[in-house]
Amino acid sequence: MIRSITQPKPEEELNRLLADFNRIFIIGCGTCTTLTRTGGMEQVAAMKERLCQAGKMVTGQTVVPVACDNLTLEMMKEFDAGIQQASALLVMSCAFGVQTLARQIQKNIIPALDTLFIGKETAVGQFQEICTQCGTCIIGETGGICPVTSCHKGLVNGPCGGTDKGKCEIDKNKDCAWTLIYHRLKALDRLDTMRRLFGPRNYLGEPKPGKFEIKTEVDDHQSNRFLKKDG
Amino acid sequence: MVSEFKKALVSGKFVVTCELAPPKGAHLDKMTHHIDLLKDKVDAMNLTDHQSSVMRFPSLGGAILVKEKGGEAILQMTCRDRNRMALQADLLFAWSRGVRNVLCLTGDSVMLGDHKQAKPVFDLDSSQLVAAIRTMEKGKDLGGNDLDGEVSFCAGAIVTPEADPLEPQLIKFEKKIDAGAEFIQTQAVYDMDKFKTFMDYARQFPVKILAGIILLTSAPMARFMNKNIAGVNVPQNLIDEMAAAPKGGALAKGIEIAGRMVRQIHEEKICDGVHIMAIGKEETVPDIMAAAGVVRATAS
Numbered sequence: 419m420i421r422s423i424t425q426p427k428p429e430e431e432l433n434r435l436l437a438d439f440n441r442i443f444i445i446g447c448g449t450c451t452t453l454t455r456t457g458g459m460e461q462v463a464a465m466k467e468r469l470c471q472a473g474k475m476v477t478g479q480t481v482v483p484v485a486c487d488n489l490t491l492e493m494m495k496e497f498d499a500g501i502q503q504a505s506a507l508l509v510m511s512c513a514f515g516v517q518t519l520a521r522q523i524q525k526n527i528i529p530a531l532d533t534l535f536i537g538k539e540t541a542v543g544q545f546q547e548i549c550t551q552c553g554t555c556i557i558g559e560t561g562g563i564c565p566v567t568s569c570h571k572g573l574v575n576g577p578c579g580g581t582d583k584g585k586c587e588i589d590k591n592k593d594c595a596w597t598l599i600y601h602r603l604k605a606l607d608r609l610d611t612m613r614r615l616f617g618p619r620n621y622l623g624e625p626k627p628g629k630f631e632i633k634t635e636v637d638d639h640q641s642n643r644f645l646k647k648d649g
Numbered sequence: 650m651v652s653e654f655k656k657a658l659v660s661g662k663f664v665v666t667c668e669l670a671p672p673k674g675a676h677l678d679k680m681t682h683h684i685d686l687l688k689d690k691v692d693a694m695n696l697t698d699h700q701s702s703v704m705r706f707p708s709l710g711g712a713i714l715v716k717e718k719g720g721e722a723i724l725q726m727t728c729r730d731r732n733r734m735a736l737q738a739d740l741l742f743a744w745s746r747g748v749r750n751v752l753c754l755t756g757d758s759v760m761l762g763d764h765k766q767a768k769p770v771f772d773l774d775s776s777q778l779v780a781a782i783r784t785m786e787k788g789k790d791l792g793g794n795d796l797d798g799e800v801s802f803c804a805g806a807i808v809t810p811e812a813d814p815l816e817p818q819l820i821k822f823e824k825k826i827d828a829g830a831e832f833i834q835t836q837a838v839y840d841m842d843k844f845k846t847f848m849d850y851a852r853q854f855p856v857k858i859l860a861g862i863i864l865l866t867s868a869p870m871a872r873f874m875n876k877n878i879a880g881v882n883v884p885q886n887l888i889d890e891m892a893a894a895p896k897g898g899a900l901a902k903g904i905e906i907a908g909r910m911v912r913q914i915h916e917e918k919i920c921d922g923v924h925i926m927a928i929g930k931e932e933t934v935p936d937i938m939a940a941a942g943v944v945r946a947t948a949s
């Protein structure tokens with residue numbers, strides 16, 4: 419399961435973001451931020467407490483099941499009164515949820531969290547960033563481990579000079595991706611792929627901002643029909 | 650036109666390079682002094698590129714200054730701060746100003762330096778940068794377009810002979826040579842037996858190897874490197890030797906040790922030369938060479 423990993427914004431930053439607003443409605447998320455304990459019921463309650471102590475008025479609060487789901491707007495309908503009273507919505511979901519709300523509700527929307535990465539739960543309570551959706555996936559040649567993401571520098575030709583005893587130069591708690599890839603390819607007897615020089619990477623996989631539309635058969639029929647009509 | 654440094658490399662003589670770190674700021678007197686002091690005593694001077702990710706005067710500016718002073722420069726280029734367009738452009742500029750030697754590096758993490766929040770680039774890596782130089786020499790840029798005018802560089806890279814684990818490092822070393830590296834300057838080596846083992850392996854490749862020598866300035870500095878620099882292992886006996894130096898005599902002891910290592914590498918022909926990194930004590934390079942018995946002017 420992939421999870422959006424978040425952490426609370428620094429207190430001073432949040433205070434600054436909320437400085438202009440006195441009536442706040444707080445929205446948590448029942449999915450990722452509940453799991454990571456950054457925007458579940460408890461954290462929403464604590465935030466309410468904190469805002470009240472700071473002299474703000476909390477016009478209401480809720481934890482929606484999945485903040486990034488388009489159904490969230492439906493869920494919010496029952497809180498309409500509290501939302502209308504509020505001068506800003508403080509959202510304790512990841513930025514996907516924040517933006518889902520911002521697209522649908524004409525109110526000032528303030529994120530309470532910083533979204534760090536889209537992570538995979540690797541053990542209970544542990545999450546790792548293993549893919550950054552680069553658009554030109556190369557892990558077929560790196561033993562199924564992503565150097566674009568798991569190597570701090572995104573290197574594709576082997577370790578940098580900072581690698582040490584299997585750890586990355588930036589943090590002894592982070593594995594060096596290239597030591598992992600090396601061990602894996604060695605075990606698979608595929609070190610030859612590591613010996614091949616990869617050329618410069620293609621960063622034009624999907625130019626930002628990514629956009630995608632599912633082409634359905636119906637669409638195809640329709641476009642064929644239009645084409646026929648035109649022709 | 651073959652660079653003076655390349656001539657020295659192929660001449661078969663014992664090659665000596667040293668390292669200069671451009672200043673933090675535009676005040677160039679000290680670097681100019683070091684260039685004047687060293688330009689006739691070594692075969693080439695490396696100009697570091699925001700070493701340890703600390704923002705400084707550019708390596709390219711330093712390399713041009715070395716050329717202006719009549720010395721031989723090795724331009725260090727990291728992939729940390731420039732994408733493939735900027736790297737190629739700087740290579741063209743370097744060529745136009747007479748800089749002929751390039752050391753290709755991936756570069757340290759931005760997080761290790763003094764602009765921790767800056768955006769890291771790493772569009773290319775060290776081996777791809779070597780390959781990019783070879784592509785440009787064939788008259789093409791990395792976009793496949795024709796270049797107007799020829800360029801030609803003596804391109805090199807680095808290796809950490811005591812990396813742990815070693816094999817991935819050696820695979821990358823071989824890739825750099827495949828990509829076209831002509832010379833390799835190594836991370837600091839202190840244990841000559843281990844270095845000889847590395848050279849037994851490295852000698853099979855068509856590349857010149859200059860052993861990295863970092864001047865020890867104190868016992869704590871040696872311990873610091875052991876703890877913080879990947880692949881640097883100062884043996885305990887050398888740390889003890891530094892610690893036993895009389896008060897105020899640590900630097901002299903460091904020069905003696907560095908000189909001893911250079912002498913051994915030279916006399917036993919362990920590799921093709923040395924790259925002396927006297928970090929912050931560049932003026933001691935001639936003393937180290939004198940202690941090693943390697944004193945001469947640049948062959949020309």
Ligand code: SF4
Binds near residue numbers: 549551552556566
């Ligand atoms: S190469 Fe890495 S970042 Fe790119 S798609 Fe594959 S796993 Fe994701």
Ligand code: SF4
Binds near residue numbers: 569578582586588593
């Ligand atoms: S130490 Fe390993 S993971 Fe970290 S930047 Fe270097 S190669 Fe990448």
